[in-house]
Amino acid sequence: MDLKTLRSLVSLVENDFNVSRTAEQLFLVQPAVSQHIQRLEQELGTQLFVRQGKRLVGLTDTGETVVQYARKVLAETRNIIEVGREHVEQASGVLRIGTTHTQARYVLPPVIKAFNKAYPKVELQIHQGNPQQLEEMAMDDQVDFSMCTEVLGENPQLTTVPCYQWNRSLIALHDHPILAQKKISLKSLSQYPIITYVLGFTGRGHFSSTFSNAGLKPRVVLSAADTDVIKTYVREGMGVGIIASMAYTPKQDRDLELRDLSKLFPWEITVIAYPKGKYLRHYQQHFIELIQSCVAEPNRWSGLLPI
Amino acid sequence: MDLKTLRSLVSLVENDFNVSRTAEQLFLVQPAVSQHIQRLEQELGTQLFVRQGKRLVGLTDTGETVVQYARKVLAETRNIIEVGREHVEQASGVLRIGTTHTQARYVLPPVIKAFNKAYPKVELQIHQGNPQQLEEMAMDDQVDFSMCTEVLGENPQLTTVPCYQWNRSLIALHDHPILAQKKISLKSLSQYPIITYVLGFTGRGHFSSTFSNAGLKPRVVLSAADTDVIKTYVREGMGVGIIASMAYTPKQDRDLELRDLSKLFPWEITVIAYPKGKYLRHYQQHFIELIQSCVAEPNRWSGLLPI
DNA sequence: ACTCCTTACGGAGCACGTAACTATA
DNA sequence: TATAGTTACGTGCTCCGTAAGGAGT
Numbered sequence: 001m002d003l004k005t006l007r008s009l010v011s012l013v014e015n016d017f018n019v020s021r022t023a024e025q026l027f028l029v030q031p032a033v034s035q036h037i038q039r040l041e042q043e044l045g046t047q048l049f050v051r052q053g054k055r056l057v058g059l060t061d062t063g064e065t066v067v068q069y070a071r072k073v074l075a076e077t078r079n080i081i082e083v084g085r086e087h088v089e090q091a092s093g094v095l096r097i098g099t100t101h102t103q104a105r106y107v108l109p110p111v112i113k114a115f116n117k118a119y120p121k122v123e124l125q126i127h128q129g130n131p132q133q134l135e136e137m138a139m140d141d142q143v144d145f146s147m148c149t150e151v152l153g154e155n156p157q158l159t160t161v162p163c164y165q166w167n168r169s170l171i172a173l174h175d176h177p178i179l180a181q182k183k184i185s186l187k188s189l190s191q192y193p194i195i196t197y198v199l200g201f202t203g204r205g206h207f208s209s210t211f212s213n214a215g216l217k218p219r220v221v222l223s224a225a226d227t228d229v230i231k232t233y234v235r236e237g238m239g240v241g242i243i244a245s246m247a248y249t250p251k252q253d254r255d256l257e258l259r260d261l262s263k264l265f266p267w268e269i270t271v272i273a274y275p276k277g278k279y280l281r282h283y284q285q286h287f288i289e290l291i292q293s294c295v296a297e298p299n300r301w302s303g304l305l306p307i
Numbered sequence: 308m309d310l311k312t313l314r315s316l317v318s319l320v321e322n323d324f325n326v327s328r329t330a331e332q333l334f335l336v337q338p339a340v341s342q343h344i345q346r347l348e349q350e351l352g353t354q355l356f357v358r359q360g361k362r363l364v365g366l367t368d369t370g371e372t373v374v375q376y377a378r379k380v381l382a383e384t385r386n387i388i389e390v391g392r393e394h395v396e397q398a399s400g401v402l403r404i405g406t407t408h409t410q411a412r413y414v415l416p417p418v419i420k421a422f423n424k425a426y427p428k429v430e431l432q433i434h435q436g437n438p439q440q441l442e443e444m445a446m447d448d449q450v451d452f453s454m455c456t457e458v459l460g461e462n463p464q465l466t467t468v469p470c471y472q473w474n475r476s477l478i479a480l481h482d483h484p485i486l487a488q489k490k491i492s493l494k495s496l497s498q499y500p501i502i503t504y505v506l507g508f509t510g511r512g513h514f515s516s517t518f519s520n521a522g523l524k525p526r527v528v529l530s531a532a533d534t535d536v537i538k539t540y541v542r543e544g545m546g547v548g549i550i551a552s553m554a555y556t557p558k559q560d561r562d563l564e565l566r567d568l569s570k571l572f573p574w575e576i577t578v579i580a581y582p583k584g585k586y587l588r589h590y591q592q593h594f595i596e597l598i599q600s601c602v603a604e605p606n607r608w609s610g611l612l613p614i
Numbered sequence: 615a616c617t618c619c620t621t622a623c624g625g626a627g628c629a630c631g632t633a634a635c636t637a638t639a
Numbered sequence: 640t641a642t643a644g645t646t647a648c649g650t651g652c653t654c655c656g657t658a659a660g661g662a663g664t
Binding site: 001002003006043044045046062065066069070072073076077079080081083084085086087088277279 | 313350376388390393394395
């Protein structure tokens with residue numbers, strides 16, 4: 001058995017069993033990949049792939065199992081070369097963070113500032129996506145880790161580290177009638193057109209269920225993936241906005257009134273997730289700690305709570 | 308990076324950094340292993356070994372980490388090979404069980420009988436040892452799994468599957484004065500010379516602490532690793548025996564009187580342990596189930612309880 | 615003097631590439 | 640006919656072994 005062989009195997013599965021494409025991706029020629037598979041099947045004495053004529057169309061049961069283990073092997077070898085890089089590059093390299101717009105824009109800035117000061121040689125990359133994409137990115141090593149609120153907690157292949165809690169606030173134009181109310185309730189919210197996040201984003205799950213548990217149906221007239229879009233349409237007078245509290249910036253959002261809604265909705269927990277067993281370099285671990293300590297700092301109100 | 312390279316690395320550590328011996332064990336020549344290490348260190352760009360002159364004497368910090376991951380890589384490749392064998396050999400192969408004398412002699416016989424009937428082509432090997440040795444055997448893949456009562460539960464590298472519960476009984480010659488008592492207590496036990504298992508064996512830990520918790524000191528005049536030895540000396544009149552209940556065989560032990568002591572001591576749990584993530588072949592999993600079901604059978608009293 | 619590891623070099627094996635062939639849409 | 644994979648074969652690379660050299664005990 002050989003590492004290259006296993007790489008071909010896994011890559012082949014990821015390329016929908018297309019041998020030519022796999023070869024190209026691995027900087028090999030087609031017959032080489034074919035040989036890899038043949039050798040592997042011969043060595044294990046079993047068919048790994050289901051074939052239609054000459055074409056590979058799927059994995060056999062044993063194939064599934066083997067691929068599973070092969071992935072682990074490759075993950076561990078990645079860890080090994082990562083350990084090497086760690087020592088060679090010391091405090092330089094790349095940090096790839098997967099996250100959502102809201103986090104990137106309203107939570108991470110102080111963290112990234114501090115991080116850049118501590119590790120000026122580390123290049124930072126922010127990869128944006130929706131929670132499903134973020135999960136994939138973390139799994140496929142497209143990013144070093146993903147920072148996200150929903151879903152991630154449930155994947156058993158991922159280690160999750162809780163970072164902070166947050167909740168929602170209402171934003172509305174100063175003259176909006178809802179601001180006349182002393183206490184804003186779910187019921188009163190449901191009487192006005194609402195602008196908030198799209199499904200699958202930033203705690204939208206709990207948002208919807210909170211209303212339906214109360215037997216109410218919110219009138220969401222517009223939903224967007226990012227807070228800035230929401231604000232824009234609130235300013236247009238399309239409705240009231242319900243956003244993550246940390247996304248309100250007093251200076252720039254003076255024209256919008258803020259009302260805390262943390263009494264109405266459950267608190268959301270934002271976590272960092274990366275594949276189980278992945279080797280984290282010092283600065284990667286440090287970044288996670290930086291998030292937690294930045295959140296804990298009392299000087300900036302943001303609606304965030306440390307966990 | 309190459310699997311052979313990693314194998315050399317790990318093997319080198321296991322051979323106390325002796326390159327020559329490692330080479331021999333891997334059916335290579337010395338320079339080959341040297342090259343492996345050099346290549347690896349060059350590829351990772353870091354020292355893995357601490358050197359005294361030309362001699363390797365230890366691992367660097369990064370070396371430790373790398374070895375850790377290398378072990379995982381090799382474990383996973385073993386899994387892959389195993390998956391292959393599974394299909395090729397179908398229901399044949401070898402099953403290597405690590406266990407103690409008591410288990411091998413008094414618990415396993417019906418299990419092994421049933422197993423052999425189900426998988427006549429599988430060769431069974433029973434490797435005996437004390438709990439520490441059993442743990443090592445399981446970790447180093449010297450056995451497929453170990454069956455044991457103590458220690459094993461605490462090693463985070465091992466998966467443990469509970470099999471059954473058991474407790475202790477007293478054995479004594481018919482005319483022994485202790486048998487005149489209606490109820491045998493810890494206190495009365497501590498008045499007579501006792502023969503039981505050696506430390507580290509078969510629940511001896513809880514045995515000792517039970518007495519000391521009651522402020523008593525048992526007079527253990529002889530301790531042995533195996534029940535047959537204990538019985539022998541009980542027959543010699545050296546004292547009363549305290550043994551695992553399942554080790555009493557009514558037919559052969561007619562000359563010894565039995566008294567259940569499960570009210571006095573905590574129940575012990577015997578588990579099967581194997582390295583986390585290890586691939587278990589069908590018949591290996593089946594063997595574990597067989598133990599559990601044999602224990603659950605009502606027709607043979609043995610002092611065992613299913614879990 | 616012995617053990618242990620490294621360096622240097624040569625050869626054998628094998629994995630990859632090229633090219634021709636086959637099968638499937 | 641174009642696309643995809645296998646078979647056949649040659650070559651270049653790489654890895655291992657032999658042999659000689661240094662370093663420490």
